[in-house]
Amino acid sequence: MKKFLNEFKEFAMKGNMIDMSIGVVIGAAFGKIVTGLTDCIITPLIALIIGGLFHVETTDQLFGALTVGPFPIGQLISTIIDFLITAIVLFIIVKGINELQSLGHHEAEEEAAPTTKICPYCKSEIAIDAVKCPHCTSDVE
Ligand SMILES: [Zn+2]
Known part of the structure; x- marks a missing residue:
C-alpha cells in the first residue's frame, strides 16, 4: 500500500x-x-436540408423523437453528430499544435550554426574562424 501511495505521489x-x-x-x-x-449552425442546416423549413433548435429536437421500434436512434444520431464535430475540431487543433512544434524544432536546428571545423591536415576539431591549426600548425582557410 505504501508503494502504491509513493507511485501515486510520483505520478x-x-x-x-x-x-x-x-x-x-x-x-x-x-x-x-x-x-x-x-x-446553432449544424442542426438548423441539417433541418433545412432534410425537412425544408421546420423550426428546430437542437439535434435532440431534430432527431430526439426519432425511434425505430423500441430503439430511440434519434438520440444516437444526435450524439454521433456531436462526436464527429468534436473529433474533427480536436484533430485540426492537435494537427496545428504538432505543426507549430515541428516548426519550432526546425528553427532551433537552423539557429545552431557550426562553431568548429575539422583541420584538413590533422583532422583535429578547430575553431571555425581559425587560420592556423593549433594542433599541427598548418595554415587553414
Ligand atoms: Zn591541424
Whole structure:
C-alpha cells in the first residue's frame, strides 16, 4: 500500500495529473462550445436540408423523437453528430499544435550554426574562424 501511495505521489508530482486535470476541464468547456456550434449552425442546416423549413433548435429536437421500434436512434444520431464535430475540431487543433512544434524544432536546428571545423591536415576539431591549426600548425582557410 505504501508503494502504491509513493507511485501515486510520483505520478501526481510529475505534472501528468495537472496536465490531465487541465485537459478534462478544457475538454468539458470545449464540449459545450461544440454542442453550441452544433445546435446553432449544424442542426438548423441539417433541418433545412432534410425537412425544408421546420423550426428546430437542437439535434435532440431534430432527431430526439426519432425511434425505430423500441430503439430511440434519434438520440444516437444526435450524439454521433456531436462526436464527429468534436473529433474533427480536436484533430485540426492537435494537427496545428504538432505543426507549430515541428516548426519550432526546425528553427532551433537552423539557429545552431557550426562553431568548429575539422583541420584538413590533422583532422583535429578547430575553431571555425581559425587560420592556423593549433594542433599541427598548418595554415587553414
Ligand atoms: Zn591541424
